[in-house]
Amino acid sequence: xxxxxxxxxxxxxxxxxxxxxxxxxxxxxxxxxxxxxxxxxxxxxxxxxxxxxxxxxxxxxxxxxxxxxxxxxxxxxxxxxxxxxxxxxxxxxxxxxxxxxxxxxxxxxxxxxxxxxxxxxxxxxxxxxxxxxxxxxxxxxxxxxxxxxxxxxxxxxxxxxxxxxxxxxxxxxxxxxxxxxxxxxxxxxxxxxxxxxxxxxxxxxxxxxxxxxxxxxxxxxxxxxxxxxxxxxxxxxxxxxxxxxxxx
Ligand code: 5GP
Numbered sequence: 001x002x003x004x005x006x007x008x009x010x011x012x013x014x015x016x017x018x019x020x021x022x023x024x025x026x027x028x029x030x031x032x033x034x035x036x037x038x039x040x041x042x043x044x045x046x047x048x049x050x051x052x053x054x055x056x057x058x059x060x061x062x063x064x065x066x067x068x069x070x071x072x073x074x075x076x077x078x079x080x081x082x083x084x085x086x087x088x089x090x091x092x093x094x095x096x097x098x099x100x101x102x103x104x105x106x107x108x109x110x111x112x113x114x115x116x117x118x119x120x121x122x123x124x125x126x127x128x129x130x131x132x133x134x135x136x137x138x139x140x141x142x143x144x145x146x147x148x149x150x151x152x153x154x155x156x157x158x159x160x161x162x163x164x165x166x167x168x169x170x171x172x173x174x175x176x177x178x179x180x181x182x183x184x185x186x187x188x189x190x191x192x193x194x195x196x197x198x199x200x201x202x203x204x205x206x207x208x209x210x211x212x213x214x215x216x217x218x219x220x221x222x223x224x225x226x227x228x229x230x231x232x233x234x235x236x237x238x239x240x241x242x243x244x245x246x247x248x
Contacts, residue, residue, distance in 0.1 A: 179211055185197055
């Protein structure tokens, strides 16, 4: 399938994905001071998450998982709307599979609570995401429809001991999705030759259409770190680390 056709199909199925997931709930109050413009679907590479936190994670998933669905420029929008695990109980199998806590694989719900309180309460300004079930279900829907793992496979971008050029990865993803993604890396540590790929972000408008993560001339986010150590990748070579040999 040509990239342009794939893009058209992708957009309609993304909207469908959100409409079909998650039960509605009365709209919460949202603060006008938490204005945001775009939603960022953040995928992370579990092997790099373990490296970032310098933790020897046990058998991290060997596929890209969800870090979060983040509104830009808004965090912690409603401190009186606590996370209730019960509300997403039905989503548990998919949550554990696609939105695991990579660092604490025996207790995922702290991570989900954190993501809800920091990002979900802001995303909930949208009717399509205005309950915990809709936020987590909608995020899973977007993740599944974006199909980042199979798209990378199709592009021949696989974990490897050989390095990739960041511009090749960005260009290949842009041609598939029809929008500019953002790729984030861990800068090289002492003794390392190159940066390590850690996160891939794809961005959405408030009506959940894919949009560029950065527009030409847009200021402000270049070099912004989303986690300890992660930064927008420098142009040049990067390591996409293979998972360690499984100990299962
Ligand atoms: P944010 O707080 O904006 O959602 O994301 C940044 C934080 O998430 C960083 O502190 C980073 O270390 C943490 N993080 C990234 N991946 C994971 C994970 O799988 N589990 C947990 N518990 N924290 C994570």
